[in-house]
Amino acid sequence: MRGLPRNLNRLSTPLLLHGDERFLVDERSRATLDEWRQGLVSDFGFETLEGAGLTTARLQDAILQAPFLDPHRVVFARMVPANRSEGLAPAVQQIPPTTRLLITVAGRLGSANKLAKAVAAAGGAVEESQHLKGRALTEWAAKRAQETHGLTAAIAAQVVRVSPPDLSVIDSELKKLAAYKASGEKLTTEAVNELLAGGREDEIFRLTDNLLPRPTPQALEIARNLTRSGLQPTSVAYRMARHYALVLEVKARQERGESLQQVQGEMPEHRFVVQKAFDAAQTANSDRLEKALRQIRDYEWEVKSGQVDADLGLDVLLTRL
Numbered sequence: 621m622r623g624l625p626r627n628l629n630r631l632s633t634p635l636l637l638h639g640d641e642r643f644l645v646d647e648r649s650r651a652t653l654d655e656w657r658q659g660l661v662s663d664f665g666f667e668t669l670e671g672a673g674l675t676t677a678r679l680q681d682a683i684l685q686a687p688f689l690d691p692h693r694v695v696f697a698r699m700v701p702a703n704r705s706e707g708l709a710p711a712v713q714q715i716p717p718t719t720r721l722l723i724t725v726a727g728r729l730g731s732a733n734k735l736a737k738a739v740a741a742a743g744g745a746v747e748e749s750q751h752l753k754g755r756a757l758t759e760w761a762a763k764r765a766q767e768t769h770g771l772t773a774a775i776a777a778q779v780v781r782v783s784p785p786d787l788s789v790i791d792s793e794l795k796k797l798a799a800y801k802a803s804g805e806k807l808t809t810e811a812v813n814e815l816l817a818g819g820r821e822d823e824i825f826r827l828t829d830n831l832l833p834r835p836t837p838q839a840l841e842i843a844r845n846l847t848r849s850g851l852q853p854t855s856v857a858y859r860m861a862r863h864y865a866l867v868l869e870v871k872a873r874q875e876r877g878e879s880l881q882q883v884q885g886e887m888p889e890h891r892f893v894v895q896k897a898f899d900a901a902q903t904a905n906s907d908r909l910e911k912a913l914r915q916i917r918d919y920e921w922e923v924k925s926g927q928v929d930a931d932l933g934l935d936v937l938l939t940r941l
Contacts, residue, residue: 633744635745635747636723636736636747638728638729638736645749649698653696656720656722660691661691662689667685667694671725672699676708679697683716686716695721699725700725702729705725705736708723712738762776764791769798771798775812778812826842827856828863840935840939847931864912864913867900868913870887870894870898883898
């Protein structure tokens with residue numbers, strides 16, 4: 621745009637994020653929005669558009685809208701379905717210098733995608749987050765452990781070995797180990813092995829699937845199998861507590877009127893995990909969920925203080941939840 625100051629032209633540069641690694645797309649988008657929103661002075665300057673059902677006209681209207689109280693506007697089109705992305709290409713052909721546009725796509729776009737080409741033609745950037753595996757996954761985990769969680773590369777390698785190749789799961793396990801370390805406990809090899817669910821993830825999912833609305837007989841059987849395989853009863857209880865806490869948070873979001881896609885877009889857990897929690901939350905009772913969390917907390921304290929046997933206490937806990 622001839623005659624405009626260079627810094628205003630730079631403001632309008634759009635950013636398109638896509639790829640198979642949803643965790644990295646979400647992280648990049650959060651960091652970008654945090655940076656862009658620093659200059660805003662009101663809530664009017666930021667607008668989020670849900671990608672599902674987003675029309676060209678709606679996106680174009682948001683892009684072209686002039687700022688009200690703020691020096692610029694930030695428009696965020698979140699998780700546009702990859703197979704519907706090309707229809708939005710006309711909306712980004714004209715971007716005012718006062719609009720910062722971020723678009724994230726649910727999936728990977730090909731090099732010939734019309735939206736990607738339109739963003740590039742507008743002087744914007746198109747970034748793909750590729751699925752990490754092998755050495756790239758190990759290097760990412762090591763960097764994440766050291767820079768974000770204050771853990772060693774050796775611990776990160778151990779987490780990668782026993783976890784599914786899902787960045788959200790790996791980061792969650794690293795976060796758990798960091799919290800354990802921050803509590804003053806020593807991260808010995810034994811402690812790490814105990815805290816990591818590892819190859820038992822499938823069994824953990826089966827257990828959590830059988831917890832609500834009330835634990836089934838299968839839940840008791842699965843929990844016993846987990847402890848027989850070497851997982852400490854308190855670690856099983858910890859994973860149960862994580863599930864109850866997740867469902868409770870999703871339940872609160874449901875009561876605020878958020879859709880499944882909105883909840884999946886906001887929460888760091890894997891989309892499948894959130895979907896399972898969303899389904900469970902529809903029939904769950906918030907008071908019962910909070911009560912279950914208190915019961916698990918009491919069980920862990922009783923075990924640590926030597927009041928109850930860990931295995932027997934876990935059986936009793938499951939019959940009371």
